[in-house]
Amino acid sequence: MSLTGIPLILVVVLGVAVGAAVTVLAWRREWRPRLLVRPAGILLTEALLLVAVGLIVNRSELFYSSWGDLLQQTDTPAAMPVVRAGALDDWLRSRAAGDHTFAWRPAGWDGWGLAAAPTVVVPPGYLEHPDRRYSVVVVVGDGWTGPPVGADQTVVVVARTTAATTAATLTAAIPAQLSHDLRVTARHWALVSPASAIGLAGRAAAAAGQYPAIAVVRDGPPPAGSRRPVTATPVTDVAAVPVGVTVGHSDGLAAAVAWAALQTPPPLAAAEPPVAWIPVHHHRPHRPASPAPARTGGSRVPGQPRP
Template structure:
């Protein structure tokens, strides 16, 4: 159970409420119990209350998405910097044409413990020509048996999600969904210029449980996961077409990378101009 898991927050809050009620009951008992017992009951209630509040704030702001991040020292805290795009230099070096989409390997810290240790990201055409833009993201989950190769992913992204950054992860059975819901998005916001809200989620039928778990942990980021019907690589294109109409347009104005909750409240301040460069993107707004 990760630190941002809603079940942990609810359980801690319930324990704090029970402890507070117990402290009140102990304080009102007659004959009144000794000072150590009363002081211990009050301190326990206060400790659980502070812990519950801290977990709520951490879930909202994303300071420590995992227990491992909490164990790190202050010099390596897992938080995105103010200016994203650390992978832009690698993309620029590998891109033969900045006006064509490109897929590159990605090795974020959050996926270091998973088999293969990383993912593949595909950036849309023109990504390098618009360094101030933020793009919507699509997380693609599959298993090795699905045949969703990097080449197929790039082709499907170019044709069916042409304005999104697509992240393909081949999910191992033991991959913690909490990593995909919390740690991985923070890494992506640090390394690529993506928005912090309303991402797409496409998954093959083999990993549908993991996909639903990921979406359930952060429904604000993944509001409508799509499970591709049928076996084989054709499901990838079908799934991307289904989520493309749900994605927001790229943000043409500069926008800071925000924590998930902050992005949901602040994104309205950074809309592209109605007559600006995003007017011809051509996103579909429907299934």
């Protein structure tokens, strides 16, 4: 039974319920062993409850991905983790130097409800560091103009979503296929969405751990000479975003992608163990001279990149 699987969590939760029920029943009986059964039942139920909470937190944060990680002895040398090469790594090396953008056509992509095959932009150092896995920013929505926007240390996927696109495409299909084709992390990605598609982005973000951050691009062209930073101003359908998801708002796609990339972990080398996700700033961008707008509440936080 997997350490991070749902069946194990259900078994432990069932154990909590059974332990509590047995303790209550034994408590009412006037018999000689009650002085031992009562405290033993309470301690056992509390212990199972703590185990259940620990399993749920570990499933979300992946502190231990397997029983081997949990039970590993400190005096036993750990095997050096190996980053598996992506299925497209050799093909990328055969392309012209500096060409980091390509149309991605994995098996079954035409059943994802997209308007066209996704476009992928790998970071410049992807091929120079074969021991690293990269976080991912997924850009959803249709109608983006200009060439795809990349990021320095993050893989960017542009998925031209339609009304037929489901959240499962963003939370299951794309992560599974991209993990096979490129060296990317399994979770803690970020989304970029136009305000008109915030509903789809919110449903995808509801999958625990997959998309802890969403950058929302305001609808319509930015005001002339606009230099507004990514801020936490409200959007029309902000209720569609789950509580606990970090949301930023921008006038332009480039600023939104840059902000979203900063919310993901940096490239993870083979020798580095998995860590709990926290928003990471890869570099220190220039801050605007004027103060950012005040927070409007919730979990929204201001970002720094300019559009």
